[in-house]
Amino acid sequence: MKYTFRLILIFILIIFSFFSYPAENNSKEKKFQILYYNSENQEGFWWRTTSEFMQAACQNLGMDLNIVYVDRDAAFMVNDFKNKAATLNKPDAVVFQNLKSNAVNMLNIAEENKIPAFIFNAGLTEEQDKQYGKPREKFKYWIGQILPDDKKAGYDLAIQLFNEAKRLGLKDKNGNIHFLNIIGTKTDTSSIERENGLKLASQHEKKIILDQITTANWDRNEAEKSLNWLILRYPEANVVWAANDLMGLGALDSLSKTKIKPGKDIIIGSMDWVPEALKHVQSGKLFTSLNGHFIETAWAAVLVYDYLNKNDFASEKTSFTSKMTVLSKSNINLYLKNFKPDNFKKINFSNFSKVKNKNLKKYDFSFDLVLKKIISN
Template sequence: MASLALSPGLVRGAAFRPMRAIFVNPGRSNEDFWVSVSAVMRAAAADLAIHLDIVYGERSVLYTQQVALERIAVAEPGDYLLVGNEQHSAGPILEAGLARALRCLIVFNGFVGDEVARYGGPRQKFPNFLGELLADNVAAGSEIARGLIAAAKRAGAPLHVVGINGNVETPAAADREIGLRQATAGIAGLTLGQVLTSDWTREEGRQRAAGLLDRYPETSIVWCANDPIALGALDVALQRGRRPGRDIFIGGLNWSSDAIAAIQSGHLELSLGGHFLLGGWALVLLRDYHEGLDFAEVPGGLSQSVPFGALDRSNIDSWVGRYDGSDWSAIRFQRFSHYLSGARGPYDFSLPAVLG
């Protein structure tokens, strides 16, 4: 368990009430994306005077539930619980949190199918199921595809598309593929070959890309559900003498440091991202709620969403010049708080707002 403890009080002139939160991180404790999520949340917690505990589930449903239930069972579990429905793991964790009178926010991945019938929407069956803050993964899948199609068209390349998704047991993966299929439907001259699944890693990206390029040697666009997969596909393309940015176009999602470097070099077209900041934005919502400003009363209501942003060669230098990927304290999370700013419109967690 990793933890960050602060003495709540005056922070940059803002008076905050004491507040404690738990985040159940479903990823591996050495996995770039989920480590970044935790780093962002620690920076947000420091800026917002929140005592934050983080437990890692190591991408195992059973272990995620085990460590979460152990943390929730302590004598004084805190005030808030943040948990995502990665691989449909959140239900028992939510139930345990509600049983301990924790106020719960679903983040990253929401409930689907029978889970919605069981738990209802925020504040429907359980008042302390406060809300959800999710990333629009359908839109993200579409935007990756549209960006790659536009790049191929600019180069005069044919539109022969294949895809490499992650684990479709994760709602985010399923939604991203829906977005891919929506964006490629009905485009004259475009062919969509297979969309394979993977375990989200660079190595499986290599394996899947090798198989796809063997099966579809005319491939010009490789849609990838995250950056490690995209980088694996890039490895294979380069090994086979393909010319990224000229006769093959590859993009992913996560804003990882390796992907950013590959965009700067001209090898990757784009990376969608910003959702690793979602945990920080969730703490902004909960800090406002804790101070008596309920996010249910602003546009978006109980089900808030965070847009992805595209980093490509048009804006990559602005991002790199502002954030180095290791010190997220450069983001002034207090600036986004409605409690502090007096704003009453929708929360704006977009890429332009972060760069502004």
């Protein structure tokens, strides 16, 4: 009888251990699913680089990343998120920019489905900001944002161009330096803020004359067509200020059909660090390009990772600002030598996470710091 009882007890223990095995597996750390809406497509350098950086950061932090390219279709982004948010396998967090003012619709979907949402690159418009405020004010699940200081970038680009034109003596008889200015769109926050920075520079430097500001929808061909007639209408123009590199390249395309020599007769500057543009920075046809904020997606991944692992970055703040770095002939070679997609994987993004790095007291999201990490490796 005693022997039989022991056999039964052993059998029960075996059965119990068999059924309890999956529970042991479930105790492992959850692998979070992150959804990233890329506003463009894989062809453009800037937006492709945002995906590469975010993929490197998520992989380093042990998260799965789903990238959806929307090709500037704001309505598609909203509808796709609505469908994904309603599934049983909904994402643990979503990252996106305010594309054509669609952020409020995206935030409403996140709120309804209790999905943490993080905005990068382009925040709420001024009107939206007045109505909905900052992260966690009206939308509980809008957990944070990281945005470039586009206004300062627009200002810095203008001052850089002004100083170079002044150095080269490119001015009219009254000492004024005339700017032709090409912005992206009237609705994109980044375009609006860069234009605001340009206007602020013209207020601070009275010798800056903004002959005309025109839109080219971030497009190279449109910028070329715009400059074709702008250069005829304003023959005294000394500077072309372009809100992105593609439009700066469009300006170069236009000038190539004239006798005007970029870098000598007229100074051109832009933003985004597109490879073709940087080659022209090397040659001197483009004076400068500002960027570095494509790494914001990696910083978004770090902040989302910490939040999902119960170390809320709100203890520091919910709105972060990234600064743009100026590339010119003085530092372009260092950048080109080290800044390659294969090197992104060398960056240990755990060093920037408060969950992974217990000694970290304050987030340090600096492109220059990342470049130093790449060089040191």
